[in-house]
Amino acid sequence: PLQLTLAIMKPHVVSCPFSLHDIRRTILDNGFYVVRSKRQTIKLEQAEQFYSEHKAKFFYNRLITFMTSGPSEAYILAREDAISVWRHLMGPTKVFRCQLSNPDSIRAKHGLTDTRNATHGSDSDESVRQEISIIVPQFCFEHWKQTE
Numbered sequence: 001p002l003q004l005t006l007a008i009m010k011p012h013v014v015s016c017p018f019s020l021h022d023i024r025r026t027i028l029d030n031g032f033y034v035v036r037s038k039r040q041t042i043k044l045e046q047a048e049q050f051y052s053e054h055k056a057k058f059f060y061n062r063l064i065t066f067m068t069s070g071p072s073e074a075y076i077l078a079r080e081d082a083i084s085v086w087r088h089l090m091g092p093t094k095v096f097r098c099q100l101s102n103p104d105s106i107r108a109k110h111g112l113t114d115t116r117n118a119t120h121g122s123d124s125d126e127s128v129r130q131e132i133s134i135i136v137p138q139f140c141f142e143h144w145k146q147t148e
């Protein structure tokens with residue numbers, strides 16, 4: 001069965017045509033369907049809601065400032081095991097670790113720092129629903145189920 005996930009191309013990727021093209025290629029080469037795509041500059045309230053679990057972390061302000069700094073692209077992706085496949089393609093959150101252990105991963109190739117780590121991917125079905133409702137509120141899950 002197809003599973004949905006939310007992938008976000010972060011602002012430094014969207015402003016770099018080479019990175020954006022390379023990551024889109026990786027998405028298509030790995031058999032994902034792009035169900036919906038949306039380019040937007042994420043608003044402060046959206047970013048705060050999206051990253052509420054990180055509110056107490058030392059990197060929170062940096063993260064919010066970065067994510068609202070310019071256009072991002074959100075892709076709703078569908079595939080069998082979409083969540084884990086996308087997270088595997090991205091590699092670990094921390095870019096330096098990623099460059100050692102997963103040198104071919106998206107974050108190793110296109111991440112700049114632990115904050116500007118190229119892409120985001122949801123970590124569970126519940127996060128997918130919650131994150132899509134914040135970033136792509138127009139998306140209708142009921143309609144998707146019927147067309148699946």
Ligand code: CMP
Pocket residue numbers: 054059063093114115116117119120121
């Ligand atoms: P993301 O997958 O969007 O989810 C949480 C984000 O917080 C993460 O990607 C990074 O952008 C950021 N982040 C996580 N850990 C750190 C860290 N140690 N230092 C700075 N930013 C971080």
